[in-house]
Amino acid sequence: MSISAGMVKELRERTGSGMMECKKALVEANGDLELAIENMRKAGLAKADKKSGRIAAEGLIGAKIASDGKTAAIVDLNCETDFVAKGEDFIGFLNNIATALLTSDVETPEQLQEMKLESGKTVDEVRRELIAKLGENITIRRFETYKLSEGGASCYLHGSKIGVLVELAKADDALGKDIAMHVAACKPVCVSDDQVSQDEINKEKDIFSAQALESGKPAEIIEKMISGRISKFLAEITLLGQPFVKDDKTTVGQLLKSKGNSVIRFTRFEVGEGIEKKEENFAEEVMAQVRGA
Known part of the structure; x- marks a missing residue:
């Protein structure tokens, strides 16, 4: 016909x-x-x-907070090029996933793939359709959801490449956004000293000890030097110990204390972190095509 x-x-x-x-x-x-x-x-x-085997190290971070501040979601959606990441289809898919997570009980990557979106299709069905349409590998690298019975959650997006969720003991969106902005800029490893593993502390202590011994100073002085270095190390990697990004004369811990609040947890995602990107050599690629022809 x-x-x-x-x-x-x-x-x-x-x-x-x-x-x-x-x-x-x-x-x-x-x-x-x-x-x-x-x-x-x-x-x-x-x-x-x-x-599916192609490296997807570009993409976007999406974050959503429910209207009551009690549920929050953050998603790291990856693709192969920044061009695809800026497209309406990719952005829409990211927003639909983040929105659906606010009302779901999804906990694992496998459950996320089967989660239904507003269209009635599963996340994986839409993902595969986008791969066919856009011609690039698309992966949901990671996600996190907060379900709060008390306190409140806030988020901050730095452009679309860095996203942060923060949970506070008491709901305070302005403070939460400030803390989330700080986390985005300063990349703390954890909230407080007690969350740093003893193995990590011992490793740093060994390094500092070796450096201090070379000074030839008395043992009691060396011990004080090591103690001081460990304290500085912990202040650098913990949220509470870092100087606040908007006022470096006060620490985040001091800021929170002045507000009568505390941080329960935070999540920071940055597009492409930890992924080894493929180095493109376009001259070699063209020559390979010429030889093939």
């Missing part, structure tokens, strides 16, 4: 695929629109599987 322009237009609107791809799918399905969509979805899933 003949394939009309209207049929191609409708298929494009429903799948987001290119004109020629839609026309080909309709021809193969003998004009059956639903069959064409089903075949394109199957082909898209196959394409998604092929792209």
Whole structure:
């Protein structure tokens, strides 16, 4: 049967695929629109599987807070290029995941893949469809949700590449956003000294001891030097010990005390952290294509 322009237009609107791809799918399905969509979805899933091994070190961080401040979610959604990350489809997918997390009981990556979005499709179904449409590997690298019975949660997004959630013992959105901004800028490892492992402290102590012994000073002086260095180390890596980013004359701990509040926990995500990006050499890539031709 003949394939009309209207049929191609409708298929494009429903799948987001290119004109020629839609026309080909309709021809193969003998004009059956639903069959064409089903075949394109199957082909898209196959394409998604092929792209799953490709490095996805670009992307966006999304964060949402429920209107009552008692539920919060943060998501690190990755793709291969910044161009795709800036597209409406990618941004919409990120926002839909974060929104759905606010009302879900999802705890594991496997559960997240099966979580239903507002469209009725699962996260993984939409992810695979986007891979087929956009031509890049897309992964949900990590996520975190806060469910609070008391206190409140706040978030801060630095552009779209760094995101922070903070839980306070007492709801205070202005203070929470200030603390979240500080965490984004200063990257503390944990909230307080007691959350630093003894192994980490011992490792630093060994390093400081070796350095102090080279000074040739008396043992009691060396012990004081080591103690001072450990205290400085803990202040540098803990949220409460760091100078507040908006006023370096006071620590975050002092700020919180002055407000009669405390931080229960925080989560900081930065796009691409810890991922080894592939180094592109476009000259070599072009030469390889020439040789192949």
